[in-house]
Each structure stands twice: as C-alpha cells, then as structure tokens.
Amino acid sequence: MKQFFQRAAGIAAAAALLAAAPLSQAHEYKLGQLEIGHPYARSTVPGQPAGGAYFSIENKGSAPDRLVALSSPVAKSTEIHTMAMEGNLMKMREVDGGLEVKPGQKIAMQPGNGYHVMLMGLSKPLKAGDKVPLTLTFEKAGKVDVTVNVEDIAAGKDDMKGHAHH
Numbered sequence: 001m002k003q004f005f006q007r008a009a010g011i012a013a014a015a016a017l018l019a020a021a022p023l024s025q026a027h028e029y030k031l032g033q034l035e036i037g038h039p040y041a042r043s044t045v046p047g048q049p050a051g052g053a054y055f056s057i058e059n060k061g062s063a064p065d066r067l068v069a070l071s072s073p074v075a076k077s078t079e080i081h082t083m084a085m086e087g088n089l090m091k092m093r094e095v096d097g098g099l100e101v102k103p104g105q106k107i108a109m110q111p112g113n114g115y116h117v118m119l120m121g122l123s124k125p126l127k128a129g130d131k132v133p134l135t136l137t138f139e140k141a142g143k144v145d146v147t148v149n150v151e152d153i154a155a156g157k158d159d160m161k162g163h164a165h166h
Helices: 002-025 153-160
Strands: 028-031 034-042 050-059 065-071 075-086 089-094 099-101 106-108 114-122 131-138 142-151
Touching (some): 050 099
Antiparallel strands (some): 065 131, 075 114
C-alpha cells in the first residue's frame, strides 16, 4: 500500500511539473500601469534582413499611454507595423505617431492580422532559443527593457502563410 501512495505522489508531482512547464515560458513586465506580456520573435533564416517581434500591452490605468519608440541591438531599426487585408491584398504599414493604448485596453501583437514590431537590418539570424533585448519607450510611463524569446518558426508556420517578409 505504501508503494502505491509513493507512486501516486510521484505521478501527481510529475503531472504538476508538466502542467506548469508552459507557464515557465510566459514572461511579463510591468511599467507603471502597463503590463507587457510574453515578448517573442520567430526564428529567421540566414540572409533574411528582417524579423517580427510580438507581445501584448495592457493598460490597467485610467489614462491613455502611447508606445512611441523601440530599439534592439540586434536590428538597425525597429518599427511598429500594422497589417490588414484590403480586398485580396495584405497591406503592411508603419504606425505613425506611435501606438496608443487606452485605459482598460489590451493590444495583442501577433503574426497575421494586426500589430507587430519589425526588427529591420538584423545583425544575424534569430535562432530558436535565443533571447533578444528590446527596449520599449512609452510617452508617459517611460522605458522598459524586455527579453524577447526567439521561437521556432516551424511551430507557427500556418500563421505565417503569405508573410515571406517575416
């Protein structure tokens, strides 16, 4: 009977560790009333000049703020872009004047439709497992340094159909 309980306890502990594993990959940052969630980028291939970075921004405060600048030592320049379907054509544009985050709003930057960060002029390919520094500058809250985890592009390649620039 004692062995049964030891084995059951071992199985329960292993299950708890496995369940928590995805949580260990999540990482968040707080700057004033802003929360930045799970910054990540997709791996790139050698010679690819640009990559995309993604994260969420949630404004838990009562006043709007604006993401006005980004920088990373792995890219010559960084820009906030938006992508949207216009008819049968995917259009990508830089967001002029920064990205406003209204009180209570959560913006999810993700592959496909919507906002993302372009890392342009990459100094080297982004490899799965790499950790890339990225500085976000907000109009009111100031600056925050985040770590962008580089994930394998194959893990989400279905999201990237038709987005060869990433």
